Amino acid sequence: MLVTMKEVLKMAEEGNYAAGAFNTPNFECLRAVLRNAEEMKVPVILSHAQLHEETAPLREIGPVMLFEAREAKVPVCVHLDHGETLEYLQEALDMGFTSIMYDGSLLPYEENVANTRKAVEMAARTGASVEAEIGVMGGREAGGKPASQKAEDLYTDPELARRFVEDTGIDALACSFGTAHGIYKVKPKLDFDRIEKIKSLVAIPLVMHGGSGVSPEDYRTAIRKGVRKINYYSYMSNAGVKAAKKLLEEQEVTFYHDVAQAAMEAMEADVRKAMEVFYQ
Template sequence: MLASLTEILKIAEERNIAVGSFNTPNLESLEAVLNAAEKLNVPVIVMHAQVHEYAAPLAVIGPVMVVAAKAAKVPVCVQLDHGVEVDYAEAALKLGFTGIMYDGSLLPYEENLANTRKVVKMAAEFGAGVEAELGSLPSREGSASAAVGPVYTDPEEAVAFCRETGIDAFAPSFGTAHGIYKSTPKLDLDRVKVIAQKTGLPLVMHGGSGVSTEDYRTAIRNGIRKINYYSYMSRAGVRAAREMLDSQDVTFFHDLALTAQLAMQEDAERAIRIFTGE
């Protein structure tokens, strides 16, 4: 069933768990994630990232995600991930998305603040929740921005930003990065605890792939209620597809796609089990 970001995060808060949040830029990853959540009987978040527009246009994958979420046996939030344009966020809301992650981190602070407030107001009219981040999370390792190292969110700045924007969930920067890690990330989990206490909001971990089980558990204990996880799940699908191609003569793409889907489901299940403390 379709649920809003706030409803999903409330469940996470009550159960002291983190909800798994996955990018689903194709039918296979969408089915993989929803099947995993139904099998484990837990709420889940499926996301469309604006950066994936080239692979899956919002106007096409968006309605598919909403229909699939409505048909699911568990609460599902359909969220926009890293929406960098207010118009794009509005388009997602009109398609029935129940959560928006607005990312104005590349804008000057005042502009980021103004846009985030605009998105919060707009989302409220649709009954959707809003997540935002402050400061830029480092992107894929090896890229220019990762060379300067992780940026850590200042707790006081976080408090002011959350209060002035009225967001429902906050994504602090505490050492994680998007993409595949080349070395073990150094996380500042005490910072997570301080920011959770000071803002009183559910916190979101971006770049949740490749974090150690122990760090996931501590992060959840300290206030992380949503973990964005995608790269490693996707890679599991790629690996399964490659093995299939190496071992047999494949004619139909849908057979290859299904093999990847099942491998992604297995990986998503493993992640969800950790996030929900099983």
């Protein structure tokens, strides 16, 4: 059934776990995520990020995500991730998305607040939830990381996070505390004290972006400190690539659907491992 992010995060809060949010730019990803959620009987978040626009335009994949969510036997939120323009967010809301993320993290504070407030007003008209970001994460999904600054300097400032949540009225806060988007080249080192501090100052659930590639121990600690949503995609997608490559190296394959099937099964197994930790 289709639900809002706020509803999913409320369940996560009550159950002391983190809900998984997975990008689903194709059918294989959708299947991999929803099968696990149904088997484990847990709520889940399907995400669409603007960077997938070229291979999976929102206008076409959005209705498929919504269809799958409505058909699912578990609560499913359909979320637009890292929207950088209000127009793109509106397109998702018009379609029926139950959650949007406005990402103004690279903008000056006041501008980020002003746009996030507009996103909150837009979402209120359809009853959708809003996530926004303060602080800058490494390896951005869109745009470039500002050069000449140490990663730690870009982490979320707890006091600013408190102000941001009060100034905007958002439902979930994406914070930067050591994770990065994409595949990690060095083991991520998370600033747990920062999560704890932010959590003590804001009343809403915290979101970990760049969640795939973090160790199970670190996931558990982050969840204990207050993370209630973990964005996971790169490692799942890469598991699909590895399975497809292995199949093609080992066998003579004629049909593309056999490659897709192998990738889907590998992604399903990868998502399972992640979900077993998130929904501990």
